[in-house]
Amino acid sequence: MSGSKFQQAPHKLLAIPGPIEVTNEVLDAISQPPMSHVSPGFVKIFKECMDMTRQVLYTTTGMPFIIAGSGTLGWDEVSSNLVEPGEFVLVVNNGYFGDGFSDCLRAYGASVDHIRAPLGDAAPSIDVERALKKRKYKVIVVTHVDTSTGVLSDVKAIASVAKSVSSETLVIVDGVCSVASEEIRMDDWNIDVVLTASQKGLGTPPGLSILVASEQAIKVFESRKTPVTSYYASWQKWLPIMRAYDSGTPAYFATPPVNMIYAYHASLKQITSGLEERFRAHQKASERIKAVAKQLGYRQIPKKPSIAANGMTAIYVPDGFVPKDIIPRLTEHGIVVAGGLHKEAKDKYIRIGHMGTSVVDEGRGDIELIEKALKASVRK
Amino acid sequence: MSGSKFQQAPHKLLAIPGPIEVTNEVLDAISQPPMSHVSPGFVKIFKECMDMTRQVLYTTTGMPFIIAGSGTLGWDEVSSNLVEPGEFVLVVNNGYFGDGFSDCLRAYGASVDHIRAPLGDAAPSIDVERALKKRKYKVIVVTHVDTSTGVLSDVKAIASVAKSVSSETLVIVDGVCSVASEEIRMDDWNIDVVLTASQKGLGTPPGLSILVASEQAIKVFESRKTPVTSYYASWQKWLPIMRAYDSGTPAYFATPPVNMIYAYHASLKQITSGLEERFRAHQKASERIKAVAKQLGYRQIPKKPSIAANGMTAIYVPDGFVPKDIIPRLTEHGIVVAGGLHKEAKDKYIRIGHMGTSVVDEGRGDIELIEKALKASVRK
Numbered sequence: 089m090s091g092s093k094f095q096q097a098p099h100k101l102l103a104i105p106g107p108i109e110v111t112n113e114v115l116d117a118i119s120q121p122p123m124s125h126v127s128p129g130f131v132k133i134f135k136e137c138m139d140m141t142r143q144v145l146y147t148t149t150g151m152p153f154i155i156a157g158s159g160t161l162g163w164d165e166v167s168s169n170l171v172e173p174g175e176f177v178l179v180v181n182n183g184y185f186g187d188g189f190s191d192c193l194r195a196y197g198a199s200v201d202h203i204r205a206p207l208g209d210a211a212p213s214i215d216v217e218r219a220l221k222k223r224k225y226k227v228i229v230v231t232h233v234d235t236s237t238g239v240l241s242d243v244k245a246i247a248s249v250a251k252s253v254s255s256e257t258l259v260i261v262d263g264v265c266s267v268a269s270e271e272i273r274m275d276d277w278n279i280d281v282v283l284t285a286s287q288k289g290l291g292t293p294p295g296l297s298i299l300v301a302s303e304q305a306i307k308v309f310e311s312r313k314t315p316v317t318s319y320y321a322s323w324q325k326w327l328p329i330m331r332a333y334d335s336g337t338p339a340y341f342a343t344p345p346v347n348m349i350y351a352y353h354a355s356l357k358q359i360t361s362g363l364e365e366r367f368r369a370h371q372k373a374s375e376r377i378k379a380v381a382k383q384l385g386y387r388q389i390p391k392k393p394s395i396a397a398n399g400m401t402a403i404y405v406p407d408g409f410v411p412k413d414i415i416p417r418l419t420e421h422g423i424v425v426a427g428g429l430h431k432e433a434k435d436k437y438i439r440i441g442h443m444g445t446s447v448v449d450e451g452r453g454d455i456e457l458i459e460k461a462l463k464a465s466v467r468k
Numbered sequence: 469m470s471g472s473k474f475q476q477a478p479h480k481l482l483a484i485p486g487p488i489e490v491t492n493e494v495l496d497a498i499s500q501p502p503m504s505h506v507s508p509g510f511v512k513i514f515k516e517c518m519d520m521t522r523q524v525l526y527t528t529t530g531m532p533f534i535i536a537g538s539g540t541l542g543w544d545e546v547s548s549n550l551v552e553p554g555e556f557v558l559v560v561n562n563g564y565f566g567d568g569f570s571d572c573l574r575a576y577g578a579s580v581d582h583i584r585a586p587l588g589d590a591a592p593s594i595d596v597e598r599a600l601k602k603r604k605y606k607v608i609v610v611t612h613v614d615t616s617t618g619v620l621s622d623v624k625a626i627a628s629v630a631k632s633v634s635s636e637t638l639v640i641v642d643g644v645c646s647v648a649s650e651e652i653r654m655d656d657w658n659i660d661v662v663l664t665a666s667q668k669g670l671g672t673p674p675g676l677s678i679l680v681a682s683e684q685a686i687k688v689f690e691s692r693k694t695p696v697t698s699y700y701a702s703w704q705k706w707l708p709i710m711r712a713y714d715s716g717t718p719a720y721f722a723t724p725p726v727n728m729i730y731a732y733h734a735s736l737k738q739i740t741s742g743l744e745e746r747f748r749a750h751q752k753a754s755e756r757i758k759a760v761a762k763q764l765g766y767r768q769i770p771k772k773p774s775i776a777a778n779g780m781t782a783i784y785v786p787d788g789f790v791p792k793d794i795i796p797r798l799t800e801h802g803i804v805v806a807g808g809l810h811k812e813a814k815d816k817y818i819r820i821g822h823m824g825t826s827v828v829d830e831g832r833g834d835i836e837l838i839e840k841a842l843k844a845s846v847r848k
Binding site: 317341 | 486503543665699724726
């Protein structure tokens with residue numbers, strides 16, 4: 089499948105829920121000599137990244153913000169640009185990352201209410217409806233896939249219910265662990281912000297914060313009454329820059345991470361060449377890995393298959409085993425996986441990532457390798 | 469000089485004041501397959517980056533913060549961690565970047581006073597002394613080299629005078645355009661924070677915010693009375709992470725940009741192999757370029773040689789020429805330079821960067837190429 093002459097150094101398979109394995113084309117792109125961030129060549133690449141990011145999220149009118157940072161920076165963007173101090177935010181919280189986003193919102197002065205789902209569960213949209221009827225929320229925040237548990241939220245249903253109860257409320261999706269591995273149709277589903285990072289489904293090394301805002305979100309931002317409460321994350325600074333690049337003109341606020349942008353561009357070209365096929369490949373790989381894990385006595389954290397992510401698997405280790413023995417065994421068999429992260433079950437489960445080229449390029453044999461390693465992990 | 473088998477793609481010489489040309493070793497390192505950010509291999513590389521960053525700044529006790537972002541993010545770190553809302557900050561302002569830092573400080577609630585130097589000049593330390601005697605400042609901020617004008621401030625003298633008048637005032641140096649091209653002795657000179665980015669003297673592609681804080685700065689941070697006013701830039705989040713990596717243990721707040729860290733590591737290894745030699749090489753190259761420019765009728769923006777940076781040259785184009793003709797001519801002759809940035813003289817001058825491998829590796833012939841292109845630029 090790879091047309092690049094670039095050869096990756098031999099290494100163990102990176103099967104954590106981000107960073108993930110990347111293609112030869114991505115590594116070839118990242119190693120190009122840096123060019124000027126205001127040169128016509130770079131402006132073209134950046135503009136194409138904006139357009140392809142829109143494509144991945146099925147939006148024609150969304151405004152992408154692509155900034156040096158980690159996924160977390162997207163939380164700052166939402167908290168400091170779309171919420172004014174004292175305004176109410178509803179967080180649909182199903183784990184570690186819901187807690188983190190809430191912390192961030194509070195740091196910038198928001199009043200945060202929660203709908204909490206128990207470990208392994210997703211909050212039902214009826215709870216969202218009830219909460220929105222009780223109080224006026226400026227924004228509602230949902231983690232699409234909580235990387236700590238692999239729980240997938242039904243963001244389509246939540247956005248639909250939210251907009252029908254309160255059309256002015258902005259729907260924010262934390263898609264760090266879902267963009268390009270789960271379908272998200274921003275325009276059709278009425279989602280106002282999707283924020284993510286480069287190192288998961290987007291198949292690029294970590295180092296880019298990627299966020300797309302709807303026209304409604306931009307309007308809400310532009311009609312703020314109080315000053316933006318951040319600087320590096322401020323859309324007052326970034327919006328003119330993104331608009332300039334979007335119209336083919338360079339502009340300067342902070343130096344863009346040019347090599348990371350080349351890498352992202354190379355990955356987006358591969359991703360947008362077959363988006364629906366890509367989602368299906370993620371589903372297929374996920375089903376295979378989850379089925380093998382089940383046979384071996386591993387137990388899913390998500391309580392139902394319908395709320396389990398397609399880009400990762402979070403599983404309790406079989407009885408009689410502990411992660412601190414299983415993880416090194418998996419490494420011996422060639423795959424690097426992640427330990428638990430959710431505080432209630434930290435030492436009882438492991439997390440496996442299966443996103444991007446590992447699931448799309450079957451010739452790599454990555455899914456077979458994960459299956460083999462899982463089987464070896466519980467052999468006596 | 470290069471021992472790497474990696475070959476860069478042919479390209480025009482990047483001679484802007486950042487991003488700069490990088491070595492084959494740096495591009496080889498950035499194109500390694502991503503590894504887990506909590507693996508022992510990555511922890512070792514990150515820890516070595518922290519130690520070598522200390523070496524570059526001649527500090528043994530400073531705490532480095534290395535985060536995905538641009539240099540600007542360092543402003544947010546200072547403004548939201550070291551200054552509490554309403555506290556007074558003195559900005560020694562000699563251009564575009566002093567204005568930017570002030571904006572950032574105000575966004576987080578600081579009360580900002582300025583000492584402004586006219587275009588091409590640096591504020592004398594006597595003015596700093598006078599200001600500090602009039603009012604108690606929490607921090608004083610100095611841009612070491614203002615990338616918009618090439619003016620070099622005497623941060624050693626300013627820190628000395630500041631600490632003698634008000635020992636509790638923290639001295640903050642914006643070293644984005646000076647670290648590794650100008651000498652900075654953090655411990656000896658009593659500097660509390662040096663903030664910078666990866667893409668200038670540090671010879672790495674853009675995408676890393678790098679900041680080192682003194683023990684006094686960390687103490688001031690730890691004795692804050694009000695909550696930190698940012699999230700992604702919050703040391704409450706980052707300090708435990710940096711301390712963990714510093715002691716050889718992984719920790720997680722936001723995913724570090726692993727490939728950027730490999731690249732930074734490769735560059736730091738080259739930089740720390742001969743730091744004083746490197747500073748001399750920058751001085752020598754700078755003198756050569758400035759002398760040639762003078763012969764050709766270009767005129768320095770910095771009013772005296774003693775306040776001209778060694779890593780870049782900002783020059784008014786000769787009479788009868790305009791930058792928008794000169795810049796494409798320079799490109800035709802193989803070098804990419806930057807236009808003006810300071811609002812008072814934007815369309816009258818150009819900026820040339822001469823940092824990192826371009827000045828250290830004489831075998832590349834970069835300085836000769838810049839000289840030749842400059843000569844060709846004014847030929848009738």
